[in-house]
Amino acid sequence: MGSSAATLSIAPGTGDADLAGAIRRALRDREATALSLQGDVAAGTDDAQAFARWVMMLADAPLPVAVAAGGELGPRGLALLLLADIAIVDETAAMPNPTSTPALAALAARALGPVGARRLVFGAADPVATLVASGHAERTADPEAAMAARIAALGSPAEARRRRAALNASRHLNFSEALDFDLWFHTGKDA
Numbered sequence: 530m531g532s533s534a535a536t537l538s539i540a541p542g543t544g545d546a547d548l549a550g551a552i553r554r555a556l557r558d559r560e561a562t563a564l565s566l567q568g569d570v571a572a573g574t575d576d577a578q579a580f581a582r583w584v585m586m587l588a589d590a591p592l593p594v595a596v597a598a599g600g601e602l603g604p605r606g607l608a609l610l611l612l613a614d615i616a617i618v619d620e621t622a623a624m625p626n627p628t629s630t631p632a633l634a635a636l637a638a639r640a641l642g643p644v645g646a647r648r649l650v651f652g653a654a655d656p657v658a659t660l661v662a663s664g665h666a667e668r669t670a671d672p673e674a675a676m677a678a679r680i681a682a683l684g685s686p687a688e689a690r691r692r693r694a695a696l697n698a699s700r701h702l703n704f705s706e707a708l709d710f711d712l713w714f715h716t717g718k719d720a
Contacts, residue, residue, distance in 0.1 A: 534565035535561035535563070536555075537565065538568040539567070539570070540568060541568075543569060544576060545605075549586065556590060556591065559686070562684070562685070563615070564587075564590060564592055565676060566595070566597075570606025570609060573605060574604055584632065591697075593614040594614050594615070595614065595680055596615070596616050596617070597617045597673070597676050598610060598618050598657075598672075599618065600619075600623075602623065606624070607633060608632070611633070611636040611637055616666035617666065619672045620669075622657045623658070627653055645659075645663050
């Protein structure tokens with residue numbers, strides 16, 4: 530079975546409510562190995578409730594989230610990169626006017642840990658460069674090829690979803706519960 534992504538191209542002018550609806554529809558693709566987002570990453574947010582909805586959908590997505598970004602990023606682009614399991618940026622990607630909000634700081638802590646979040650919030654002249662330096666994002670001259678290779682490496686849709694389920698569980702379980710879940714998952718028996 531091949532690896533393919535449910536691809537969502539964000540058009541300029543797309544509002545947060547429309548983006549949330551498009552993400553919800555794309556996540557319904559049961560044959561997809563990943564959800565791939567690309568397009569307009571320069572936008573800010575225009576609807577706080579819709580922004581929160583799409584952030585939570587991507588945070589708890591049942592399949593890996595892949596984001597390709599280029600050019601000037603706004604708060605939406607930074608949020609997408611921080612939510613990505615696979616973050617690819619081209620050579621022009623930058624955020625020349627960094628902003629920090631409680632939501633972006635929380636996403637940074639979730640993606641980079643407390644030290645990386647502090648580095649991003651307090652010391653980043655360009656948050657994109659910080660994401661690349663931390664290893665969270667990959668900078669390449671050919672984002673499409675890099676994205677295709679990374680998605681292909683995920684394996685089958687079932688394997689990619691198992692990996693994402695394990696990652697999602699690790700965010701919500703303490704260490705002991707994670708070990709019990711692992712035992713149950715691999716043996717089908719109660720711990």
